[in-house]
Amino acid sequence: MNLLAELRRRFHRALDGLCDDPSEYTSMVRPAQDARFGDFQANCAMPLGKATGKNPREVAGELVDRLDVGELCESPEIAGPGFINLRLRDDWLVAETSRMLSDPRLGHHAVETPRHVVIDYSSPNVAKPMHVGHLRSTVIGDALARVFRFQGHRVTADNHVGDWGTQFGMIIQGYRNFLDPAAYSAEPVAELSRLYRLVNRVAGYHDKRAALPGNRETLEERRLALAELEEAIAGGDKSRKGDAKKLRAEVAGLAELVSSDEAEVAAVEADAELATVAAGHPDIAEASRAETARLHAGDTENRGLWEEFLPPCLEVMESVYRRLGITFDLTLGESHYQPMLAAVVESLQTQGLASDSEGAVCVFIEGNDAPFIVRKTDGAFTYATTDLATIRYRVEELDADEMLYVVDARQGEHFRLLFETARQWGYADVEFAHVSFGTVLGDDRRPFKTRSGDTVGLESLLDEAVARARGIVDENDDGKPDGPELDESTRAAVAETVGLGGIKYADLHHNRESDYQFSWDKMLATNGDSATYMQYACARILGIFRRGEINRELLRDEPPAIVLEDDAERALAMALNRFADAVDITVVERRPNVLTGYLFETANTFSTFYNTCSVLKEEDPARRLSRLALCDLSARVFETGLELLGIASCDQM
RNA sequence: GCGCCCGUAGCUCAGUUGGAUAGAGCAGCGGACUUCUAAUCCGCAGGUCGCAGGUUCGAAUCCUGCCGGGCGUGCCA
Numbered sequence: 001m002n003l004l005a006e007l008r009r010r011f012h013r014a015l016d017g018l019c020d021d022p023s024e025y026t027s028m029v030r031p032a033q034d035a036r037f038g039d040f041q042a043n044c045a046m047p048l049g050k051a052t053g054k055n056p057r058e059v060a061g062e063l064v065d066r067l068d069v070g071e072l073c074e075s076p077e078i079a080g081p082g083f084i085n086l087r088l089r090d091d092w093l094v095a096e097t098s099r100m101l102s103d104p105r106l107g108h109h110a111v112e113t114p115r116h117v118v119i120d121y122s123s124p125n126v127a128k129p130m131h132v133g134h135l136r137s138t139v140i141g142d143a144l145a146r147v148f149r150f151q152g153h154r155v156t157a158d159n160h161v162g163d164w165g166t167q168f169g170m171i172i173q174g175y176r177n178f179l180d181p182a183a184y185s186a187e188p189v190a191e192l193s194r195l196y197r198l199v200n201r202v203a204g205y206h207d208k209r210a211a212l213p214g215n216r217e218t219l220e221e222r223r224l225a226l227a228e229l230e231e232a233i234a235g236g237d238k239s240r241k242g243d244a245k246k247l248r249a250e251v252a253g254l255a256e257l258v259s260s261d262e263a264e265v266a267a268v269e270a271d272a273e274l275a276t277v278a279a280g281h282p283d284i285a286e287a288s289r290a291e292t293a294r295l296h297a298g299d300t301e302n303r304g305l306w307e308e309f310l311p312p313c314l315e316v317m318e319s320v321y322r323r324l325g326i327t328f329d330l331t332l333g334e335s336h337y338q339p340m341l342a343a344v345v346e347s348l349q350t351q352g353l354a355s356d357s358e359g360a361v362c363v364f365i366e367g368n369d370a371p372f373i374v375r376k377t378d379g380a381f382t383y384a385t386t387d388l389a390t391i392r393y394r395v396e397e398l399d400a401d402e403m404l405y406v407v408d409a410r411q412g413e414h415f416r417l418l419f420e421t422a423r424q425w426g427y428a429d430v431e432f433a434h435v436s437f438g439t440v441l442g443d444d445r446r447p448f449k450t451r452s453g454d455t456v457g458l459e460s461l462l463d464e465a466v467a468r469a470r471g472i473v474d475e476n477d478d479g480k481p482d483g484p485e486l487d488e489s490t491r492a493a494v495a496e497t498v499g500l501g502g503i504k505y506a507d508l509h510h511n512r513e514s515d516y517q518f519s520w521d522k523m524l525a526t527n528g529d530s531a532t533y534m535q536y537a538c539a540r541i542l543g544i545f546r547r548g549e550i551n552r553e554l555l556r557d558e559p560p561a562i563v564l565e566d567d568a569e570r571a572l573a574m575a576l577n578r579f580a581d582a583v584d585i586t587v588v589e590r591r592p593n594v595l596t597g598y599l600f601e602t603a604n605t606f607s608t609f610y611n612t613c614s615v616l617k618e619e620d621p622a623r624r625l626s627r628l629a630l631c632d633l634s635a636r637v638f639e640t641g642l643e644l645l646g647i648a649s650c651d652q653m
Numbered sequence: 654g655c656g657c658c659c660g661u662a663g664c665u666c667a668g669u670u671g672g673a674u675a676g677a678g679c680a681g682c683g684g685a686c687u688u689c690u691a692a693u694c695c696g697c698a699g700g701u702c703g704c705a706g707g708u709u710c711g712a713a714u715c716c717u718g719c720c721g722g723g724c725g726u727g728c729c730a
Contacts, residue, residue, distance in 0.1 A: 004669095027669090027670085028671095028672090030669060031669080033672080033673075034673075034674085036673095037673075041672090041673090043671090043672055043673095046671095046672075046710070046711080047671085049710090050709085050710085056710080079673080080672090080673060081672085081673090081710060081711075082710095083672075083673070123730095125730080162730070165729080165730065166729070166730090334730090357727080358727070358728085359728085360727070360728055362727080362728090368656090369655065369656075369726075369727095370656090370725090370726060370727070371727055371728090373727065373728050375728090376727095376728045377728060378728080380728085382728070382729085382730085383729080383730050386730095409657085409658070409724080409725095410657095410724055410725060411725090411730085412657065412658085412724090412725080413656075413657075413725060413726075414725095414730090416657095438658085438659090438723095439723075439724075441723090445722090445723095446723085472692065473692090475692095476690080476691095476692060477690095479690095479691095480690065481686080481687090481690080482690095485690085498692090509666085509667090509678095510665095510666070510667085511666080511667070511668090513658085513659095514658095514659080514666075514667095515658090515659075515723075515724095516665095516666095517665065517666090519665075521679090522665070522678090522679080525678085525679080526692055527678090527679085527692055527693090528677090528678045528679065528692095529666095529667095529677065529678045529679090530678085530692090532692055533692075533693090535692090536690080536692050536693075537693090539690070539692095540689075540690055540693085541689095543689065543690060544689050547689060548689075585669065589669080589670095591669095593667080594669075597667070597668095597669095597677090600677085600678090601677095604677095604694095607693060607694065608694065608695085610689080610693080610694085611685090611691095611693070611694045611695085612694085612695095614688080614689065615689060616689050617688070617689070631689095652690090653690075653692075
């Protein structure tokens with residue numbers, strides 16, 4: 001049963017008549033913070049007392065009188081200023097746990113009114129190799145798609161890949177000038193990505209070289225100005241301290257820019273091949289832009305190349321998804337929307353939403369300085385236009401009720417403008433949400449930037465995780481009391497499951513809004529608060545069933561009486577019964593870390609149970625059966641929960 | 654300049670939208686494997702929730718001002 005929702009319904013009824021809007025108060029019913037206060041607590045009497053001018057403890061008393069939770073809870077207790085503490089009745093917990101045993105959904109009720117939710121995630125640029133920066137959107141989006149589906153919604157997972165951008169101009173440019181035909185026929189995608197990096201780097205080299213003198217000059221100017229300021233301050237003019245601080249920051253930033261640009265310029269010039277290319281192609285960036293423009297304009301040659309490049313690129317991308325167990329219902333890239341863009345702009349203009357400004361066509365949203373540019377001065381459309389066309393397509397063709405964009409927080413402003421434009425454009429009934437996540441930081445605590453040539457490729461990250469996991473699998477299995485249990489192929493499979501699970505979990509268990517410090521050790525950790533912890537709990541449970549030759553199906557078909565005499569037993573039953581709530585909250589908040597938190601807590605409760613309550617050796621047959629039932633449920637909660645996060649579990653480890 | 658976000662234990666992070674004595678993991682210290690897998694469990698230690706005010710029965714959470722950091726900011730996506 002979705003317990004929290006049920007309790008809130010009961011409170012809603014009790015509150016009806018005591019206040020104008022009960023739903024304002026029902027969210028104040030929540031799990032107890034401290035086991036001493038019972039299982040749940042309601043904090044609504046205090047604010048309600050304030051609103052009505054009554055004594056909060058009296059309000060609590062009145063509320064308790066009207067509250068009907070008889071078969072669920074012991075009689076509620078009022079504590080402190082007016083907290084209402086609830087403890088579930090053991091007989092109810094026992095009955096509900098039995099019911100859960102024969103329920104494939106583990107007590108979770110799906111929503112009554114499903115919505116069609118399009119979830120937009122991963123969305124890498126085709127032809128640029130995937131790196132760790134792509135992980136968050138992919139992993140969070142996949143988890144949300146799974147949880148929303150479980151919740152009963154209709155989900156369309158859409159990979160809005162970048163397949164139409166300037167990177168193709170660069171690749172075409174590279175293909176025409178620097179292709180290694182042998183490499184291309186052997187491994188087309190690797191060669192294309194080499195070409196992309198080459199062109200991108202050389203273009204960057206020219207940009208940096210061109211910008212350097214100006215930047216050096218500005219830096220010198222600022223340094224002088226700063227020196228003057230500091231002199232003035234030293235002379236007693238404290239009022240300019242703020243200015244000095246800003247200037248100091250600017251100087252530091254500029255100095256860093258100049259030195260990193262100098263380093264890059266020197267690096268390119270020191271490399272014989274790069275230097276030759278750079279010298280021979282001073283306007284490579286401009287040429288690449290021209291190739292992109294020709295592609296967009298429908299040039300048959302470029303279009304042909306694009307059509308040649310795209311399939312192998314998509315295939316390589318797919319292979320990474322396959323390994324990660326991530327699937328999409330749709331992969332509609334930017335190119336898919338190209339034919340619709342002109343009509344979008346036209347429609348916006350007709351409705352008076354978009355207007356000309358400095359030669360571009362823009363939508364201005366009140367309260368925002370930045371314009372939402374839907375057509376550039378040169379006539380090209382922007383990703384704003386594409387995103388609007390995508391919304392139109394998803395509503396008109398896919399019949400979407402809701403769209404979630406799992407995208408970096410840095411694009412927050414873009415989405416604010418996009419959603420507001422869409423609403424005014426005629427999609428006010430659709431729910432839009434930017435499911436934003438924080439920046440991936442490097443070891444130096446600064447934003448993880450993919451400096452060319454120095455990226456942590458996604459594939460190598462996965463390989464490393466699996467290799468490390470394999471080491472631990474071997475060590476653990478070799479050290480088992482009765483000797484090793486796993487054969488070679490099982491060990492390899494376990495290492496894959498544990499390694500990939502660890503990477504996903506490392507990402508999911510953070511609050512997605514916070515920035516995130518990339519760390520090999522934590523990403524690959526297999527102890528503590530990690531996916532391995534749940535996988536290990538599963539493996540131990542299945543070990544009990546194997547060793548005891550227990551028929552789990554029978555356990556479910558004929559649920560035994562549940563006995564909750566030991567504290568660890570009751571705590572475990574309680575935790576298991578919170579599964580439905582954890583799923584509900586994860587969906588409402590669109591935050592997978594709610595689910596990871598629940599799973600870790602429950603697995604911890606299980607581990608305590610495992611260490612204090614023997615199962616197979618329990619002599620009382622009733623308790624033994626009851627504990628077997630708790631084990632079966634625990635394993636299913638962990639398996640299901642991990643699956644909702646896109647993480648596989650292990651039978652043996 | 655303007656806008657958005659962040660500052661919680663040595664480190665990395667939670668904190669269910671204003672609730673009771675602020676919690677985990679890692680690292681540290683001390684215990685628990687002849688008993689279902691020790692990738693585990695139990696315990697100890699560790700905090701002026703950046704600072705200062707304010708709002709109220711009650712603030713890590715809300716408002717204001719500072720300090721420190723990140724990001725975005727008219728034609729990249």
